[in-house]
Amino acid sequence: MPPITMHTLASLRERLVEHLDGRRVRADVALGPYTTFKVGGPADLFVELRSSAEMLAVLELARDAGVPVTMLGGGSNVLISDAGLRGLVVRVHGGAIDLVKPNRVRAEAGVTINGLVRWTIARGLAGLEAWAGTPGTVGGAIHGNAHFQGRLMSEIVDSVLLATRDGRTNELPVGEMRFGYDTSRVQHTGEVVLAVTFKVERGDPEVLRRVARASLTYRKRTQPLHMPSAGCIFQNPHPDDGPLPPGVPRSAGALVDHAGLKGFHLGGAQVSAVHGNFFVSDGAASAADIRALVEKCRDGVAAATGITLREEIVYLGDFGISGKSPGR
Ligand SMILES: Cc1cc2nc3c(=O)[nH]c(=O)nc-3n(C[C@H](O)[C@H](O)[C@H](O)COP(=O)(O)OP(=O)(O)OC[C@H]3O[C@@H](n4cnc5c(N)ncnc54)[C@H](O)[C@@H]3O)c2cc1C
Known part of the structure; x- marks a missing residue:
């Protein structure tokens, strides 16, 4: 261009x-x-x-x-x-939510996941409740195939309405979305998510509310929600990435902790003392501080374990260095 x-x-x-x-x-x-x-x-x-x-x-x-x-x-x-x-x-930001069939809910891309969770629970529709507390929108959740406690967002997706960058639309069944852990086809095609149809079933709102509350409680207990962050920085390592140190689970946060970097500061950025895969800002961190901390942790984990972590977060803009994490 x-x-x-x-x-x-x-x-x-x-x-x-x-x-x-x-x-x-x-x-x-x-x-x-x-x-x-x-x-x-x-x-x-x-x-x-x-x-x-x-x-x-x-x-x-x-x-x-x-x-x-x-x-x-x-x-x-x-x-x-x-x-x-x-x-x-x-x-x-925002958009419509509709019950298009008794077991299908369609949400436009700018609907927040939390808004969608509240909407479905209020109508006695089960499927989204465990996603309570996931920040961001339907479009972002599809782009990275959001995950929580071993479940992938794609498990509850029926189809996705996409637009090419020149404005042509295409409704794709979930099987054509190339969803995987932290991936979807839109990361490769540059397509824009316009709307998503989710699978739902009837549920008791009280039971659904209980599930949602449990998710929120879990997040409050395990995540540093009081400081600016972007959730998990790194993807959890794949079995092909190499053997884990004895006693360390297949978790990027555990590897950062194992490398002695939990709580580590760099400029205004810090590896959270609560969760080794959450980096937080003290409010004065620059993007360069955070990026440098990512590299510090990747290097530290590689030196301590031989495993090279890949980012879950997306870099936007020019950082003066390659914005791509190492491929598998
Ligand atoms: C406290 C906290 C907790 C978190 N917990 C989780 C968690 O449990 N599980 C999890 O998976 N993630 C989690 N995250 C990360 C984040 O919330 C999710 O990845 C979320 O799905 C991102 O959605 P978003 O709308 O904010 O996307 P953005 O951050 O705005 O964008 C992410 C990417 O999606 C692209 N994008 C956004 N909208 C569209 C669209 N309409 N069409 C095409 N591309 C688009 C952007 O260009 C960008 O590349 C957490 C983050 C925080 C801060």
Whole structure:
């Protein structure tokens, strides 16, 4: 893609203002507040969208202008560089939830997982309740195939409505989503998640509420929820990654702990003393601090165990070093 000029951005901005309320189209917007880490430099252009229809229109305008688009949901699984993001950042926020069949619920990409959990429980629909407390949106959860206590989000997905970057839509059954641990096809194709249909069944709201409360209690007990973070930094290692040290479980946090790095500080970033796979910010951490801490822990774990950890979080923007974790 050719370099983005001020002129290109200005004309895309004009086109966006024609299509959306002008107040929703902003330039030079600090992205930190839109992430749970609370770090990250500015976006050249920033819009907040709700519906699939708006997303399709905006994707088409950006394609015509030749401006790259970065999708952002709840910003709970990303580290955005201090230099920010060039082009257009689309934050997807809110949207519709519908019971499309007695056993199928469809949610647009910007619906929060917590909002969807509350919606289904209130209607006596079982399936989503154990996901209570998962930050972020339906779109983000599909992108990384969110997981909790050994379960994958894909287990409750029936189909996904995707858009290509030039605005063509495609409804895919779950089997075509190439879901795996922390992966989905959209990571490879760059497609945008517009909506997801989830499998549900009838359930007693009181029982569902109890399951949701248990998930929330577990999170409060095991995660440093009082400080900015992006959840787990690293994926848990795969059996092919090499043998584990005796007595250490197949958990990235346990390996960081084993390497003596739990609680380790670097600038304003710290490996949480509560959970070795959660990195937290003291509120003044830069993205560079957090990235350097990731490398420190990867190196420390590799030196102590021979296992090279891969990131679960997504890097957005330029960090001056390769943004890719080591492949398997
Ligand atoms: C306290 C805490 C606890 C967490 N616990 C868990 C947990 O238990 N399990 C777990 O799996 N994760 C967990 N996470 C990480 C995070 O909440 C999940 O990965 C979540 O699903 C990310 O969703 P999001 O909307 O915030 O995505 P974002 O962080 O906004 O984006 C993540 C990626 O998805 C892409 N994306 C976002 N929306 C779309 C879209 N509509 N179409 C295409 N691509 C899109 C982005 O470009 C980015 O590459 C936790 C995070 C925190 C802060």
